[in-house]
Amino acid sequence: MTLLETIDLVKSFGGLTAVNKVNFQVEPGRIVSIIGPNGAGKTTLFNTLTGIYRPDQGDIRFNGRSLAGLRPDRIAARGIARTFQNIRLFGGMTVIENILIGMHVHLSQSPLEALLRLPGFRREEREAEQRAMALMRTVGLVGVGNELAANLPYGAQRRLEIARALAAEPLLLLLDEPAAGMNPQETEEMTRLFRTIRDERGVTILLIEHDMRVVMNISERICVMDYGEKIAEGTPAEIRADARVIEAYLGRGAVAGQHEERWR
Amino acid sequence: MPPFAAVNIRELIRPIGQLLLFSLGSAGVLSALVLVLALILDQTAVGLHLHDRYNVSLATYTLVNLPQVVIDGLTIGFVYAAIALGYTMVYGVLEFINFAHSEIFAVGAFVGVELLIALDHTGLLRSASLGMAYAYLTLALLMGMAAAGALAVTVERVAYRPLRGAARLVPLISAIGVSFLLQDVIRLVEGLTTGQFNRIMPTFGNFDRRIMLGRLALGDTTVPLGISVKSIIVITAAVLMLAGLNYLVNATRMGKAIRAVAQDRATASLMGINVNRIISLTFLIGGLLGGAAGVLYALKFTRIDPFVGFFPGLKAFTAAVLGGIGNLTGALLGGIVLGMLETFAGSFLGVFTMGAAGSEYKDIFAFSILILVLVFRPQGLMGRHVGQKA
Amino acid sequence: MRNRFGNLLWARINTGILPYLLILAHIGLGSALVYSAPRSNLAFLVLISSLFSLYILEADRRFKLIAGAVLALLIIPVIGVRNIFYLEVIFQISVFAALALGLNIVVGFAGLLDLGYVAFYAVGAYLWAFFGSQQYFVLPFAPGTQPSDLPFLLPGDAFYLFLFLAIIVAAITGILLGSPVLRLRGDYLAIVTLGFGEVIRVLANNLDKPLNITNGPQGITPIQRPTMPDWAVDGFNTLFGPAIGHRVETADMYNVLFYVLALAVILIIILVTRHLDDSKIGRAWTAIREDETAAIAMGIPLVRMKLAAFAVGASFAGVMGVLLAASRTFISPESFSFMQSIGVLAMVILGGSGSIAGVILGAAVVTLLNLQVLQGVSLYLSELRQSDAVIPLINFAWKDLSNQLDPAKYQRLLFGLILILMMIFRPAGLIPARRRMRTLAAEPPEAE
Secondary structure (H helix, E strand, O other): OOOEEEEEEEEEEOOEEEEEEEEEEEOOOOEEEEEOOOOOOHHHHHHHHOOOOOOOEEEEEEOOEEOOOOOHHHHHHHOEEEOOOOOOOOOOOEHHHHHHHHOHHHOOOOHHHHHHOOHHHHHHHHHHHHHHHHHHHHHOOOOOOOOEHHHOOHHHHHHHHHHHHHHOOOOEEEEEOOOOOOOHHHHHHHHHHHHHHHHHHOOEEEEEOOOHHHHHHHOOEEEEEEOOEEEEEEOHHHHHHOHHHHHHHHOOHHHHHHHHHHHO | OOOOOOOOHHHHHHHHHHHHHHHHHHHHHHHHHHHHHHHHHHOOHHHHHHHHHHOOOHHHHHHHHHHHHHHHHHHHHHHHHHHHHHHHHHHHHHOOOOOOHHHHHHHHHHHHHHHHHHHHHOOHHHHOOHHHHHHHHHHHHHHHHHHHHHHHHHHHHHHHHHHOOOOOHHHHHHHHHHHHHHHHHHHHHHHHHHOOOOEEOOOOOOOOOEEEEEEEEEOOEEEEEEEEHHHHHHHHHHHHHHHHHHHHHHHOHHHHHHHHHHHOHHHHHHOOOOHHHHHHHHHHHHHHHHHHHHHHHHHHHOEEOOOOOHHHHHHHHHHHHHHOOOOHHHHHHHHHHHHHHHHHHHHHHHHHOOOOOOHHHHHHHHHHHHHHHHHHOOOOOOOOOOOOOO | OOOHHHHHHHHHHOOOOHHHHHHHHHHHHHHHHHHHOOOOHHHHHHHHHHHHHHHHOOOOHHHHHHHHHHHHHHHHHHHHHHOHHHHHHHHHHHHHHHHHHHHHHHHHHOOOOOOOOHHHHHHHHHHHHHHOOOHHHHOOOOOOOOOOOOOOOOOOOHHHHHHHHHHHHHHHHHHHHHHHHOOOOHHHHHHHHHHHHHHHHHHHHHOOOOOOOOOHHHOEOOOOOOOOOHHHHHHHHHHHHHHHOOOOOHHHHHHHHHHHHHHHHHHHHHHHHHHHHOOHHHHHHHHHHHOHHHHHHOOOOHHHHHHHHHHHHHHHHHHHHHHHHHHHOOEOHHHHOHHHHHHHHHHHHHHOOOOHHHHHHHHHHHHHHHHHHHHHHHHHHHHHHHOOOEEOOOOEEHHHOOHHHOHHHOHHHHHHHHHHHHHHHOOOOOOOOOOOOOOOOOOOOOOO
């Protein structure tokens, strides 16, 4: 059974069709990448999947049910968590609190329990705190639980965003350019982290990434977008050999050289 | 652009056509609406109640009052439109509600009226010929505009510019502070000399005269139909200003710069546009319009106090939102529609509800419209929908 | 305490028993001053500010609680009864502190700028004003035409029930007003809530016809107070009589009663605020304030959480409205103007939005400025005006000074200045909010 499936998905803004009749599937337990030149519609696709944008046409099926028209918080509660291209942490809250926000949908405390500090509430908070600590270790954040998220260095903020998303115990994790702005060593660590997350937690991962080393190294399937359309899909080896993909990347004047270099 | 760019006639005429269209349209629609309502209610308790008291049918009553209501609605609508332009210009450029705009309007009103009062004391006003009376009024308008414009620029410089780039609510709270501060500053300055903080517009010229347009014969009664000179002045001045602003924004180089900054501040700055200067200019234009609206308001309603800006300001903001905030044409449309709606509600609500709810509810009426618009069409009547950025 | 010297000094002050001594000395000095000079505003300020040193100095929690309780339940009632004006000031501070704490939930926690907050205060006040007066029997009469011998609808002690009812009614009002507009962006929300505030005021002013519900601009009076049992008066007299020096009458006892009630309400509000802040709901509010898009992507239902903030904030104001109606025995639309909303906002902003201690300090400072400083200067000016004194240098006779220059009338100026200056120079307020630091174990046990 497929975990996520889009059927003829369309999203346009005014005259611009950012996502045009996209059909693709993600099998559970896989690591899948979406690649494509800037402006290909990748982030719009993410925003449509998570309900920030309403699809104009088509359907999104997740875990056997349709997501089209659902509010973002409902979609999150169904088991899709995400990170953002330009990190969006709750900067004024501590690291631990950021992770606790991720657990929002799983905390069963009622307002009354919180007001009266009933034993059930205390227990749940204590357990949540411990789970948050464990998540911090998983992503490699140590000893910064009480720091404000805004004060963390860039790389740590990326990790915290992943920890926050994992705290929601998602079935599917959407990562929007998680390795952007990282040096090769950090990128290497990130790649290892994604594998760990998939292997140990069984979380399916869908990521947008420009760094081809990451993409080719980690993905089991790759979906290529250009001008809002899916132009190719397959294993890394198939994608490397696909003529249309090469054209989409290399046929583009000034930026071509840069991409070519990353390709190797 | 060549120095002697041809005057773009189309841009001069277009807004006047739009204003005419909006005025006739809203007047027509609302008149039809109340007439239908009147005909429906005529045979019910409402109609009988009126008949018992004034021996006139509801339909006749409505018809008799309609022309005056339309003229009053238009007059106040144009004042709202002029204030709304100030909100909408600033919002278009900074995405920020200039809460203090209502006090800038009030300052314009006070400066204009104070000037006329001073002239009145010297006896100049009473002895003025008709031509001189209009010259004095123009002078008052210009002084009010200058003061309000200068104040708007100063407020931006002192209370908003240091906060640019802060969280969204920060400049808004500062603006609320400026609004409150200015109310009491006006009161302080005005109270200092006379112990009174409200002012009455001196009577001079022929502004209070009514020009008879004719008589309306309705059955056995004839109703005089007229328009006061004041209303004509307010409408004419507003139309001129609106046409001028439209020309400035849409057909000049300066206007192009303003539009560029409104589109994308960072890119405009890269293109060599001095963003700070354009923002100051935006506040200046908004202030000038607001100040003129203030003097016109004083001319129309005669009495002003330091808090005079509050309700017109709120209504004008409603008008801006109704038309689609950030959109100049929208502000005109919103102002006219709101002025009309409010005047219609104020005039007919009392009769239609048998006195249970009268004109005191016209402000609530305006707010209800604001809320309805925001809930069902937040982009306003003429605004384009802006997608939320992720 | 920015510089090194300041830090050093601060550390030195907070060592050993010094902070304890300082707190006791401050309370003692304040009490002695007010006791010996019951009319001095300065003495009163010294006493009131001892609460601040109690908060800021580092001392044992239990000691602070006991000292605070002694101050609030022993010293202030005694001193307040000797000069009822002080009790009145403290009551007003408490009322505004409660309002500011309520608005703090909406503005400080959830980041929703509500400019019509006093609407909920009005709902509470009019709730008790209607049911706790003769108004129910005045319904068919136009204002001023009702017969004078109408009965009361409910006994005065129903007041206590209405304290709880007001929570529910105000919360429902908050949800009703909030549900259509909480989807709006922040600045639109501000204007719409301002509109709501005005709508409630206009309704209060005009709902004297067709049915006379609010009695229009004249307002509703008399509103009942709960009964004051004799044993309470006697008990208070036996306990405090010697310290006060004269017998305390029932009328003064009401001031004490409302002061104690306001204090109790504030304590409950603080508790509620703290407990909510440190739970799933409070974290969701802060997340919404920080970044709505990220919050909703983490599964937080925006509108429902915003409604919750609106409802909680509204319920605080509702309770205080009931308290106000009973303590004043009179309510009119004037008490619920836009300026009041801005005043409460100024308190929150001045003290530090999101910070409990901050907004209480803000409420105290603004109320004191209003009631003591502005009015004090007004009084002084009017004395000068009645004298033959002349301003030196410019040779201006004080008595020629316009009475429009009465500082007590310039609250807007005060609120405006507070808002502008705080936004420019210290947007986080006098006591900025801080996140709770958790004691995190170095090696926590494996969670999964």
